[in-house]
Amino acid sequence: xxxxxxxxxxxxxxxxxxxxxxxxxxxxxxxxxxxxxxxxxxxxxxxxxxxxxxxxxxxxxxxxxxxxxxxxxxxxxxxxxxxxxxxxxxxxxxxxxxxxxxxxxxxxxxxxxxxxxxxxxxxxxxxxxxxxxxxxxxxxxxxxxxxxxxxxxxxxxxxxxxxxxxxxxxxxxxxxxxxxxxxxxxxxxxxxxxxxxxxxxxxxxxxxxxxxxxxxxxxxxxxxxxxxxxxxxxxxxxxxxxxxxxxxxxxxxxxxxxxxxxxxxxxxx
Amino acid sequence: xxxxxxxxxxxxxxxxxxxxxxxxxxxxxxxxxxxxxxxxxxxxxxxxxxxxxxxxxxxxxxxxxxxxxxxxxxxxxxxxxxxxxxxxxxxxxxxxxxxxxxxxxxxxxxxxxxxxxxxxxxxxxxxxxxxxxxxxxxxxxxxxxxxxxxxxxxxxxxxxxxxxxxxxxxxxxxxxxxxxxxxxxxxxxxxxxxxxxxxxxxxxxxxxxxxxxxxxxxxxxxxxxxxxxxxxxxxxxxxxxxxxxxxxxxxxxxxxxxxxxxxxxxxxxxxxxxxxxxxxxxxxxxxxxxxxxxxxxxxxxxxxxxxxxxxxxxxxxxxxxxxxxxxxxxxxxx
Numbered sequence: 001x002x003x004x005x006x007x008x009x010x011x012x013x014x015x016x017x018x019x020x021x022x023x024x025x026x027x028x029x030x031x032x033x034x035x036x037x038x039x040x041x042x043x044x045x046x047x048x049x050x051x052x053x054x055x056x057x058x059x060x061x062x063x064x065x066x067x068x069x070x071x072x073x074x075x076x077x078x079x080x081x082x083x084x085x086x087x088x089x090x091x092x093x094x095x096x097x098x099x100x101x102x103x104x105x106x107x108x109x110x111x112x113x114x115x116x117x118x119x120x121x122x123x124x125x126x127x128x129x130x131x132x133x134x135x136x137x138x139x140x141x142x143x144x145x146x147x148x149x150x151x152x153x154x155x156x157x158x159x160x161x162x163x164x165x166x167x168x169x170x171x172x173x174x175x176x177x178x179x180x181x182x183x184x185x186x187x188x189x190x191x192x193x194x195x196x197x198x199x200x201x202x203x204x205x206x207x208x209x210x211x212x213x214x215x216x217x218x219x220x221x222x223x224x225x226x227x228x229x230x231x232x233x234x235x236x237x238x239x240x241x242x243x244x245x246x247x248x249x250x251x252x253x254x255x256x257x258x259x260x261x262x263x264x265x266x267x268x269x
Numbered sequence: 270x271x272x273x274x275x276x277x278x279x280x281x282x283x284x285x286x287x288x289x290x291x292x293x294x295x296x297x298x299x300x301x302x303x304x305x306x307x308x309x310x311x312x313x314x315x316x317x318x319x320x321x322x323x324x325x326x327x328x329x330x331x332x333x334x335x336x337x338x339x340x341x342x343x344x345x346x347x348x349x350x351x352x353x354x355x356x357x358x359x360x361x362x363x364x365x366x367x368x369x370x371x372x373x374x375x376x377x378x379x380x381x382x383x384x385x386x387x388x389x390x391x392x393x394x395x396x397x398x399x400x401x402x403x404x405x406x407x408x409x410x411x412x413x414x415x416x417x418x419x420x421x422x423x424x425x426x427x428x429x430x431x432x433x434x435x436x437x438x439x440x441x442x443x444x445x446x447x448x449x450x451x452x453x454x455x456x457x458x459x460x461x462x463x464x465x466x467x468x469x470x471x472x473x474x475x476x477x478x479x480x481x482x483x484x485x486x487x488x489x490x491x492x493x494x495x496x497x498x499x500x501x502x503x504x505x506x507x508x509x510x511x512x513x514x515x516x517x518x519x520x521x522x523x524x525x526x527x528x529x530x531x532x533x534x535x536x537x538x539x540x541x542x543x544x545x546x547x548x549x550x551x552x553x554x555x556x557x558x559x560x561x562x563x564x565x566x567x568x569x570x571x572x573x574x575x576x577x578x579x580x581x582x583x584x585x586x587x588x589x590x591x592x593x594x595x596x597x598x599x600x601x602x603x
Binding site for chain 2: 165167168170171172173174175176177178181185186189190
């Protein structure tokens, strides 16, 4: 009776169908309204919009890179330190995760502005004369997104490091490996799946990110989600927004499918 | 050597020497401090006091990586993502040995543990005994100054364990490896060791050859922990005579002065049908062990004896009266 397990899941499936699948299909319908693919041609043909896609891709890549750079040491430390510090680490990682993205983004606006905390401190201490532009540009978006998405990198890495039997690095040390060699030859290959999971998660989430780039970019950093919102709210161009959304959706799925495939060959080895 | 964790004294002024080429076993129950001692030697724990020397050179302050000590861990700690050959090559690579020399030495080490043909396998594709051999090959391939074995046979079934014990013993002898072996299994200790150090509660109870440990244990703990035993306490009432509290006397060989409080050890297998000291008692429990009968006798004066008899003829049933004897030479007084 394989189908028995299906019944309890029914309410959730109905909910997903009505509030997710149906709207998505409806939206896809918008994009080909009048039986034409013109809006897709526009989204994928005009240099302006291709640049937005490229921009989005670039930001997602950079965010993933910086999250990895910051997240690996943090996740590693949390997995190998004493329970007290591990708990402290968890609080610092999870507390922001439980806070609204909106709140965190506004907080960054306060910190990064021309007269924000960073610039004022630097100017008052005489390190710089003029404020560094940190808000409404690429840098600001990057800082904000890395902060918001960092937990998604830290947690998979933490759990991957936790899975490594402590006797294994100890054995490596006993056999003559330096700390660096232990990291490169033992921890890195054994936590590769955690790195991979975290990276895919952060990258995919970055692709569709809206609030942070909208607020910290101030309309000057175009990411695909920001463009879609603009098309809907300002240009009232629903079909074009729908076409852009469809492209983003397909691209995200493609990244995800590729990642799945790579992990499968990884575990099959 | 001393080591404490908080209020717990793990090692209490322990001092131990291992001779070149010797296999010394540290035997003790869990919590006796034997693993702590091993970790201090390997460099994973820092002692609160004392020094560790190998070949006359002090290594107390050296990190594990620079101690040149081969170690086989309890669960082997093989690198799960590396092939058998890469596991064994690891310590050589860390020492910047040339590629061609690595290949030869890895092949030699794998041949020594009879794992030729398994080079490309991953640890998880091997049986427990094979993993054990890889761990051993990895620990000896770089000619360490000292080999440490931390309960390496614990996870193996009995038959395989016995095979591996003999194999390790042969290999250790052939290579002349100075080896410290840790176990809580006294049988294993007797099979493998040149000498045994019995530990309990952070102190060394006795260090001696295997026969010495078994025949002439230094105290109650050693006598009880190693092998089956009948231990009684009494007083030397005259030269060569021990009197128990119940008034019963026993003829022994001992230089202890009259009036000394002594312990008496009689191994169950040393009892014969007759002897200088005779015990008669009722069988409380009898167990058939294939080669022998194991009898628990309730003797006069409240004495309870564990006796092993060769399995010949019918086994005495519970309630039967049995007489056994033991000569003074077979009784150890401490």
